[in-house]
Amino acid sequence: MNNLPLSRRSVLAGGAAVGAGVAAGALGAPVPALAVPKARPGRIAYPFLLGIASGDPTADGVVLWTRLAVDPLAEDGFGGMTASKYDVEFQVATDEQFRSLVRRGTKHARREDGYAIHVELTGLPSGREFFYRFRIDEHVSPVGRTLTAPSAGAAVSSLRTGVVSCAQFEHGYFTAYRRLAEDTPDLVLHLGDYIYEYRAGAYTIPGGNPRDHAGPETTTLAGYRQRHAQYKSDADLQAAHAVAPWVVVFDDHEVENNWAADISENAGDSVEYFRQRRAAAFKAYYENMPLRRAQVAKGAEMQLYRRLGWGQLANFHMLDTRQYRDDQANNDGLKAPSAQSRDPRRSIMGIAQERWLYDGLGRSTATWDVLGQQVFFALSDFGPGTAEVYNMDSWDGYQPNRDRVMSAFQTRGVANPVVLTGDIHTAWANDLKADFRNTSSKTVGTELVTTSVTSGGDGTDIPSYGPAVRAENPHIKFASNRRGYVLATYTPTQLRADFRSLAQVRTPGAPVYTQASFAVEAGNPGLQSV
Numbered sequence: 001m002n003n004l005p006l007s008r009r010s011v012l013a014g015g016a017a018v019g020a021g022v023a024a025g026a027l028g029a030p031v032p033a034l035a036v037p038k039a040r041p042g043r044i045a046y047p048f049l050l051g052i053a054s055g056d057p058t059a060d061g062v063v064l065w066t067r068l069a070v071d072p073l074a075e076d077g078f079g080g081m082t083a084s085k086y087d088v089e090f091q092v093a094t095d096e097q098f099r100s101l102v103r104r105g106t107k108h109a110r111r112e113d114g115y116a117i118h119v120e121l122t123g124l125p126s127g128r129e130f131f132y133r134f135r136i137d138e139h140v141s142p143v144g145r146t147l148t149a150p151s152a153g154a155a156v157s158s159l160r161t162g163v164v165s166c167a168q169f170e171h172g173y174f175t176a177y178r179r180l181a182e183d184t185p186d187l188v189l190h191l192g193d194y195i196y197e198y199r200a201g202a203y204t205i206p207g208g209n210p211r212d213h214a215g216p217e218t219t220t221l222a223g224y225r226q227r228h229a230q231y232k233s234d235a236d237l238q239a240a241h242a243v244a245p246w247v248v249v250f251d252d253h254e255v256e257n258n259w260a261a262d263i264s265e266n267a268g269d270s271v272e273y274f275r276q277r278r279a280a281a282f283k284a285y286y287e288n289m290p291l292r293r294a295q296v297a298k299g300a301e302m303q304l305y306r307r308l309g310w311g312q313l314a315n316f317h318m319l320d321t322r323q324y325r326d327d328q329a330n331n332d333g334l335k336a337p338s339a340q341s342r343d344p345r346r347s348i349m350g351i352a353q354e355r356w357l358y359d360g361l362g363r364s365t366a367t368w369d370v371l372g373q374q375v376f377f378a379l380s381d382f383g384p385g386t387a388e389v390y391n392m393d394s395w396d397g398y399q400p401n402r403d404r405v406m407s408a409f410q411t412r413g414v415a416n417p418v419v420l421t422g423d424i425h426t427a428w429a430n431d432l433k434a435d436f437r438n439t440s441s442k443t444v445g446t447e448l449v450t451t452s453v454t455s456g457g458d459g460t461d462i463p464s465y466g467p468a469v470r471a472e473n474p475h476i477k478f479a480s481n482r483r484g485y486v487l488a489t490y491t492p493t494q495l496r497a498d499f500r501s502l503a504q505v506r507t508p509g510a511p512v513y514t515q516a517s518f519a520v521e522a523g524n525p526g527l528q529s530v
Helices: 008-019 175-182 221-232 235-243 271-287 351-363 395-411 467-472
Strands: 052-058 061-067 085-093 101-110 116-120 129-136 144-147 159-164 187-190 246-248 306-310 314-318 368-372 417-421 427-433 443-449 476-490 494-502 512-521 524-529
Touching: 052 129, 052 144, 052 235, 052 306, 061 085, 061 129, 061 144, 085 116, 101 116, 144 235, 159 175, 175 235, 175 476, 175 494, 175 512, 221 235, 221 271, 314 351, 351 395, 395 443, 417 427, 417 476, 427 494, 427 512, 427 524, 443 524, 476 512, 476 524
Parallel strands: 052 246, 159 187, 187 246, 314 368, 368 417, 417 443
Antiparallel strands: 052 061, 061 116, 085 101, 085 129, 129 144, 159 476, 306 314, 427 443, 427 476, 476 494, 494 512, 512 524
16 A cells, blocks of 8 residues: 555544444534435434444455444343344445445345344455445444555555454453554454453453453353454444454454364363354354455354465465364473474464465465464573473474474575464564574564553563573564554565554553564565664
8 A cells, every 4th residue: 555545533533433322424524425314213223333344355355344233242142133134234435425435235234143244345446445334224333444455466665554462351441452543554463362251350460350341251152242242342442443454363262262173271171062162153253353255154163264465565374373273282381392292293273274375375476475373483482591491382382383384484485474473462573593593593584473452451561581581582582561562564675563562551541652663674584673
């Protein structure tokens, strides 16, 4: 994108308006294209309390999303809606006042789909900015801004992306989402833990949680729907969805902490029971995300790994490191390496996804190849001296799989690989070395780890490891325990990563500041402080 114009105030106002339950057009401007009827007895209350969203842009289209709810926290998961279906009008325009419409139509919000709708647009011009909204009866949704991707092979001057992960509703306010919206990215990558499954108070931070989950631990479809609705009701999250298209992948908490394939963290849960829970979680996840029909859950299966291009500038290879992984080695946790963690037959991705990734890397001609994934990729030895201690839930617990990915970067001619990571609730910037134990070995790529939006509470400027551990991992160039996000800007010559941080999240409204910035020169992997 070439710094497309946007009246950010109007988009952000739309997110705030729906969060406050305002039944009006988000722009506060005339809506001449809508024949808005007068309210009559028997009409539903304002149903756009969960906001609007767009996602998975292609060169000729994008997905638009909304989900109807008049009572988001209804225990049955239906948001207070009662009819079998509702007719919802959608509109797409090239201007915020909707004077130049390019698409309009009607979709059915059906009860069996939790009253969610997905509009999968095609035939739009590439590399363009659009605005969209929905209407039902006299109620008009907030307005969202979205983009189509540049056409394949097109020259692109820059792309600004937001990278976010880990938003535990109970641990703080979603100010980071609001600040990200104010930075006006072209694309937002959410790397997992969009919701958390715990009942209220089960996962607490020092000083107590500033707000609570509604409902019990999520195990049923109604529970997952209710939990998604509670998160989607947040005005700051709505603002981030309204400002740009999102590309999402899940991690563990969208289902259950530290799950692996068909294996629950709870040893007492049978595979059959856990697959039922996973099916409920996957269905609710699809219903609440701007995903394409190709991602519709089929029971306990969901095709989430996929690839999106952004002209000649970047290819985004979005990975799923939960659904196909072998169980964590050594019973999970921080452990010494073992024959199991070093077993070349084990995979965090599954063999089919590995082949898909390596094939895509080999075919890519983009300047930047970006892996959007969930857990810490670089070696991270938490054992000082000769001791070795690794996180078995991360790629350190699947070392041969990481070796195969690193080898593919080199053998498939990937000049500028970038790994984006979430999960760990702290921010990191890592050089990816051909041999992590040899400081003079070749730097192959870059890893940017976004901290959490809220998970873990306010945090501090002090890294979560000491000097002894830092000495074991010289490829780690930055670490912080603050909350926030990464703002990553790609150009044909450089990647710039700004680690955007908040001093606190226990109360809303904290300002954002750039805690650290790094640049990576195209063709010359390696982080340089800016």
